[in-house]
Amino acid sequence: MELYCLEADSVVRARPDPNLLADDRVLQSLLTIEERFLPQCSYFKCVQKDIQPFMRRxxxxxxLEVCEEQKCEEEVFPLAMNYLDRFLSVVPTRKCHLQLLGAVCMFLASKLKETRPLTAEKLCIYTDNSIRPHELLEWELVVLGKLKWNLAAVTPNDFIEHIVKKLPLPEDKLDLIRKHVQTFIALCATDFNFAMYPPSMIATGSVGAAICGLQLNSTDRSLWGDNLTELLAKITNTEVDVLKACQEQIERVLMNSLREGRRQQHKQQQQDQGPRNKALDDQDQSSTPTDVRDVNL
Amino acid sequence: MCKIMSFHKRVLRSLGNGPARRNLFGPVDREQLQAEYRDALRKDVEDASRRWGFDFVSEKPLQGGDFQWEGVPGARVPALYRSCIVGEEPVPQREESTSAVTITRGPTRPIIGKENVPTTPERYSGAPQNLEKTPEKNNPLKRKQTNITDFYQAKRRVVATPRKSGQ
Known part of the structure; x- marks a missing residue:
């Protein structure tokens, strides 16, 4: 009985399959097919009238918050964003229906990737019950139709293992690197500027940003600045300049995001504490890091 | 582990504001939503009709399609594809996804193939004779990918598709 209880509580997951991860043909296939799953156009210019980039954000x-709170698998959020972008690139959508679309996309991505997917009811609660389960189910069909039922899209997460495996990285740092890469990928998915980039480029740029951010490049010569970029570019057949630009863009997004986060936090603190502690806050603010590498890594 | 979380949490916190449970863009326009939903489904059915050369509403093959439709008796298709009503009312979308004709046990001979449509097997659809053969039109295009509907098909002679299923 005890054993049964334990089994019921743990998430059953497959071990990494060396047949899939050690075979270069898999990486090559991913690179070949990834373009098929990109949104067809920059939709804020050519399709959408009611919604704007800040609403996508x-x-x-x-x-992302729902996925985090529900402890979804890492690829659920980027995959859901892929569905959202593909849908929005073909269907003009009204602002008041955008959250419903987001919920539908999470619903689908979760069903595809998870053993215990998010339920329609739960997702509706997260919209503060502004949508109803039957609406979610109806629109699930519509979205599936527009995506032509092609749900197994390639995401940046699919490339992480293939890239990491080919780099001379310290074994004990791998988990840390993976987690950072996943965070960068999620961050990119929140930013429309990355929506048209091939997933392999986002993955490669994120790995580069993670390694630089963790300053792992100080240990191995081949991981120094340009060496690293060249190595990464070779792995995913990306052009060095393009990759470099992508990595810098990712680092910029991170810094802007952290800066914005700090601003929000301070605003919140000041509201909570009143003007009394303002001097203290300012002091705190001046000591907060601005460089990515200074971020508590 | 602690270090891992701090970076991740920090990035997350910088993005998020307040509780995850929230309504982002105000009230949903339910009437509009329903209208758009119906519209989208109708368009899907129309697309499917064009693609398969089959009118899924009246359940009759269309003239000049790329497919030749042939009726088979309901008893010959696997049980999975025979009509049965489980639980609730069928959703209209079902008809679109079946892309085949309902089974009938016609008086003279069996008429049309395939019944995934949850209706009674006794349903009779008219014009059985000319359903059998549509004009020969050999499209050299071979389909690249199998569709779920291939397996629903009771029998089909010409296999061709006007457009790719890929996006």
Whole structure:
């Protein structure tokens, strides 16, 4: 009986399959097919009238928070964003229906990737019950139709292991690196500027940013600045300049995001504490790091 | 582990604001939503009709399609595809996804193939004779990918598709 209880509580997951991860043909296939799953156009210019880039960010941030709170698998959020972008690149959508679309995309991505997927009811609660389960189910069909039922899209997460495996990285740091890469990938998915980039480029740029951010490049010569970029570019057949630009863009997004986060936090603190502690806050602010590497890594 | 979480949490916190449970863009326009939903489904059915050369509403093959439709008796298709009503009312979308004709046990001979449509097997759809053969039109295009509907198919002679299923 005890054994049964334990089994019921743990998440059953497959071990990494060396047949999939050690075979270069898999990486090559991923690189070949990834373009098929990109949104067809920059939709804020050519399709959408009612919604704007900042609304995509709002819905993306909300989706990420839900995925985090529900402890979804890492690839659920980027995959859901892929569905959202592909849908929005073909269907003009009204602002008031955007959160419903976000919920539907999470619903689908979760069902595809998880053993215990998010339920329709739970997702509706997260919209503060502004949508109803039957609406979610109806729109699930519509979204599936527009995506032509092609749900197994390639995401940046699919490339992480393939890239990391080919780099001379310290074994004991791998988990840390993976987690950082996943965080960068999620961050990119919240930013529309990355929506048209091939997933392999986002993955490669994120690995580069993670290694630089963790200053792992101080240990191995081949991981120094340009060496690292060249090595990464070779792995995913990306052009060095393009990759470099992508990595810098990712680092910029991170810094802006952290800066914005700090601003929000301070605003909140000041509201909570009143003007009395303002001097203290300022002091604190001046000591907060601005460089990525200074961020508590 | 602690270090891992701090970076991740920090980035997350910088993005998030307040509780995850929230309504982002105000009230949903339910009427509009329903209208758009119906509209989208109708368009899906129309697309499918064009693609398969089959009218899923009246359940009859269309003239000049790429497919030749042939009726088979309901008893010959696997049990999985025979009509049965489980639980609730069928959703309209079902018809679109079946892309085949309902089974009938016609008086003279069996008429049309395939019944995934949850209706009674006794349903009779008319014009059985000319359903059998549509004009020969050999499209050299071979389909690249199998569709779920391939397996629903009771029998089909010409296999061709006007457009790719990929996006």
């Amino acid at each position: 709002m819905v993306a941030t909300w989706m």
